[in-house]
Amino acid sequence: MEPSQLPQSSPNLLDKDQAWLQCLSIIKDNISLQSFKTWFEPIVPSKMAGDVLTIQVPSQFFYEWLEEHYVNLLHKTIKRVLGHSGRLEYSVVMEHHQGEARPYTIQMPGGTGKQSGPEVQMPVNIGQSIKNPFVIPGLKKVQVDSQLNARYRFDSFVEGDCNRLARSAGLAVAAKPGATSFNPLMLYGGTGLGKTHLAQAIGNQVRQLFPNKTVLYVSSERFTQQFVDALKSHSANDFVHFYQMMDVLILDDVHNLANKEKTQDVFFHIFNHLHQNGKQLILTSDRPPKDLRGLEDRLLSRFKWGLSADLQMPDFETRLAILQSKMYADGIELPAEVVEFIAHNIHSNVRELEGALTSLIAYTTLSNRQADLELARTVIKNFTRHTQTEVSIDSIQTMVCEYFDLPVDLLRATTRKREVVQARQISMYFAKKLTKHSLKAIGDYFGGRDHSTVIHSCQTVEDLMETDRRFKGFVDDILKKIKTTTV
Ligand code: ADP
């Protein structure tokens, strides 16, 4: 309602402050002190025009929360204070955006109180002891076990180009949890690249710098399981309250929340509460937020509020440094060429790099042999044989066609165009060379060609490689590409 439309005889003689004070006293009796402090104390009455009271809330999210949880309570309260035609409007200060935080205000009409949503919230008695899903009896804030592994520290996390942004964001967050714009801090990257290590290093550092802060590490799987248990034992409220007490919450592998709607829902509320109260959230995921499937949009949009930083496979020098740091920590010495050999040959992820080192050491101790290049070669060969995944014919076809810029289905078609024939032959050659498929099976992948065609193709490729340097160049390039993407 515009101020110019003020009713002639307003029944409300209250000004905005008085009206809101009266509202607050009613609201206070209906909800827990904690909720009152969190959700109502930050509100500022900003305008009283006729029957419409405008309240200013700190963020869009705050507004949504009020509308979602307290719409009935607000509706009834406003009617009590301002009479039957009383209404509420919100003015939202937008502030939680990255970059230039230019606050601006948008007007929102208040809810009608008729839409679905919870009835007037009953007081949540948080004075009672809250059940701790980590089963620590007689919970007090400081008694929460952080579930952190002391091994994961910054000083054991080797820095490289692959992790520089993530690592320095992690350090910034650890120095000022909740007070940087990196909230949430989302660390993402493939398996074994150090997400858990880095996330826990932040947690450990916070505990060291701020002993009074409550830090909690939990994997998404465990979080889900606890929530399911809490639902079973009718203690979902306790579950939520427990998590809402944290100063720093680390939720590992959030991609595992995919398609678990109820768990996502409860995490959404926990996230909101913590974020609103300036608490730090650290999340990890196997892919960037934009590629996460099966997660609600409202959750994804919050994941993007802070900073997403990726972890990549370390380059050779960083791999070497990681190996040396592990050897130093374990008091092990190995010839430089052996360490380099490992760093050179394991490029899948850091976990496997460590695994290869451990295997080699185990081997030397068991066989009572000095570690030399020959031994390293044997160990790595065994090691990679277990971990290497065989390249598929599909991906060979894709890579060859990408290289020649041709549509993949042409390989299965009857086209006899020169460049297609060439791509088809090279693909068959790699399928024979790099996979364990039979000639017949390979032929099937190429539109049902018979085994003699496959033999002929392989022969042609080998002959051409000997006679045509340009052709050999193509084949070598493609092989390199296949090796780097699949090993
Ligand atoms: P993720 O959670 O991404 O799957 P982890 O954090 O479990 O990976 O890391 C796998 C292993 O590699 C751990 O033992 C970890 O200590 C080690 N690691 C990963 N990155 C580094 C690094 N930059 N420096 C030292 N160790 C690392």
Ligand code: MG
């Ligand atoms: Mg992990």
